[in-house]
Amino acid sequence: MNTHLKIGLVGFGCVGSGLYEVLNKSGLLGATIKTIVVKHPEKKRSLPKEAFSYEVKDILDDPEINVVVELINDSVAAYELVKRAFKAGKHVVSANKKLIAEHLDELLALATENQVSFLYEGAVAGSIPIIRNLEEYYNNDSLTSVEGITNGTTNYILTQSNFGVDYASALAQAQELGFAEADPTLDVDGFDSKFKLVLLIKHAFGLSVEPNQLHNIGIRRITEKEIAYATEKGFRIKLLSRAEKIGQEVCGFVAPHFVDRTHPAFEVNNEFNAVIVQGLFSDRQLFLGKGAGSYPTASAVLSDISALKFDYRYEYRKSDAGKNLQLSEQFYLNVYIGTPHAVTLEEAGFEEVYESFRSRDYAYKTGLISFEKLAALQTNAREDLAVIVLPGALQKPELVVAESANVEFNTH
């Protein structure tokens, strides 16, 4: 794009105000913010009142503005705004993972129809440049897995828990520090990590999935018993967004995991995020950085703005390969399930039990379970089950059957 980028910025909260400062400090030439739209006129701000408008049409109807940077905290309003921006022929940069995960294919079609770009590096893992890397660097189908800590709030809470702080106090600390929302449900129940996983799967494997096709297990039910188990075994607990390509299937889910020292996420603490990419030839690679916050997220948004100067758009080159893939819940994994009610462990349907413990007020089992059975437990909706995935690869049913056949053979 040879023309000057004239930006209409919608939202001047944590990320929007950060972008304003970062853009001014960066010395990025040929990009200026012309209009800033916010919602509440009465709010105190770092810039004078005259710097703001309260009507998005001041951006959408301005022919001089060629880029809309959408940084609002309302995914429904953002959905309408982004569609109107595309129809008005404006490029859009957004960091709104919920909006994008829920509407990506529709928004892409609209962007393509109007010949504009839609960039959203800030929507996944804050400052970590993962979307463009998956697009450009891993521009072939040799990736076998992508997983990561993609939510800073839960990583902060879990880090504190791993160091002995109870869940409620760790959540309160995260809220005080501005990492966690007053209603932390989207974070602690794994929805936010799932929105990001939808985008990772799209860019890693070319497969379109909807958030409600992926199962998410959160961290709310983790107690001091699980922390003690982790400490005893030398594990730490991390909420991972995880997708593995096995044959023509992609197995994807969000769940807390026990990770051992050999796992690249072991030392990723507090508000830091990490994405681990595994390729057939490149082997395992780790991307590490701040996953949230004003400047770190604004830096990713700025990078998108700068990319627009070179007419950059995601090409979704893996989409053709993605058409041959399908999302699958047909796999087995090793898990720990803890509960105050031992009898509920019988319901879980373990294929094989490795460890079983029962005291007066707590019980747990570890073992192999089918993901479908695990998902059917609906753990986010219940008070009494803590589910944590144990180290180990996901296994396809064929392998599990073959292995149990071997065990039977050996015992006779």
Ligand SMILES: NC(=O)c1ccc[n+]([C@@H]2O[C@H](COP(=O)([O-])OP(=O)(O)OC[C@H]3O[C@@H](n4cnc5c(N)ncnc54)[C@H](OP(=O)(O)O)[C@@H]3O)[C@@H](O)[C@H]2O)c1
């Ligand atoms: N915070 C992070 O670390 C982070 C990290 C990655 C991605 N994100 C994403 O970035 C986006 C912005 O997050 P944030 O933390 O900066 O939010 P925030 O601090 O809550 O600020 C939201 C801003 O949006 C404005 N707004 C809300 N509804 C609007 C509407 N209908 N029209 C115009 N303006 C509206 C608000 O206006 P008022 O000021 O008038 O209330 C406020 O300025 C979200 O999609 C979030 O998921 C945030």
